[in-house]
Amino acid sequence: MTVRELVQKLDAKILAGEEGLERQIKSGYICDLLSWVMSHAQKGNVWITVQSHVNIVAVALLTEVACIIIPENIEVDTLTITKANEEGIPILSSALNSYELACKLKELI
Amino acid sequence: MAEEKNIISLQYKVNGEDFSLAGEASSNVKKILKQLGVNPEAIRRVAIAMYEGEINMVIHAKGGIAEVNITPEQIKVLLQDEGPGIADIELAMQEGYSTAPDNIRELGFGAGMGLPNMKRYSDEMKINSVVGKGTRVELIFNI
Numbered sequence: 001m002t003v004r005e006l007v008q009k010l011d012a013k014i015l016a017g018e019e020g021l022e023r024q025i026k027s028g029y030i031c032d033l034l035s036w037v038m039s040h041a042q043k044g045n046v047w048i049t050v051q052s053h054v055n056i057v058a059v060a061l062l063t064e065v066a067c068i069i070i071p072e073n074i075e076v077d078t079l080t081i082t083k084a085n086e087e088g089i090p091i092l093s094s095a096l097n098s099y100e101l102a103c104k105l106k107e108l109i
Numbered sequence: 110m111a112e113e114k115n116i117i118s119l120q121y122k123v124n125g126e127d128f129s130l131a132g133e134a135s136s137n138v139k140k141i142l143k144q145l146g147v148n149p150e151a152i153r154r155v156a157i158a159m160y161e162g163e164i165n166m167v168i169h170a171k172g173g174i175a176e177v178n179i180t181p182e183q184i185k186v187l188l189q190d191e192g193p194g195i196a197d198i199e200l201a202m203q204e205g206y207s208t209a210p211d212n213i214r215e216l217g218f219g220a221g222m223g224l225p226n227m228k229r230y231s232d233e234m235k236i237n238s239v240v241g242k243g244t245r246v247e248l249i250f251n252i
């Protein structure tokens with residue numbers, strides 16, 4: 001499944017990184033501790049985090065996750081959006097919480 | 110970038126003033142290693158370890174210098190700063206130990222995993238630190 005397809009199925013909003021919407025998704029990862037994410041998230045993961053500051057873009061870039069989902073309609077810094085657009089990292093926003101998103105992902109992926 | 114006898118040398122100034130720029134150097138190194146066709150697992154190890162080093166320099170030392178030397182067999186990353194130094198390296202190497210302030214922890218950093226991650230992902234790690242003078246970390250990755 002691509003990030004674009006996931007956006008439709010989850011009814012999520014695309015906040016940034018249109019360029020990366022054709023990336024393939026492989027499983028998911030939920031964590032807000034960036035060092036932990038750095039060492040455990042895998043290429044192609046859907047990464048769900050409540051962190052919304054600009055450093056999540058660097059973490060996503062280095063771990064090669066397919067996209068970031070920010071749950072519960074948490075507001076995302078403008079700087080984060082700008083940077084994600086520059087790097088082509090999709091950032092999605094959802095009204096669901098991390099648990100609900102994980103349940104949906106299990107059905108979809 | 111200087112290219113000589115199969116060695117590629119890169120040097121980056123890690124800006125300590127701007128936390129949002131942390132990761133620029135490691136992202137750039139990652140792109141170059143990809144272009145060079147280095148295997149993806151090695152790239153991942155280098156990028157993660159170097160990013161942790163960059164973040165450490167930004168959080169604790171107001172920035173520093175990162176140097177990367179790439180040969181066909183090995184990647185060497187040297188991180189040098191003129192920060193406060195590490196009083197007890199053994200303690201700093203313990204997972205979970207951190208002296209990062211609360212505002213940094215709120216961002217999801219300062220979990221005390223930086224140095225342990227750097228050790229885990231490199232094949233060799235050397236730290237020299239003098240309190241009040243600075244820290245020098247050398248990471249070697251065999252590829």
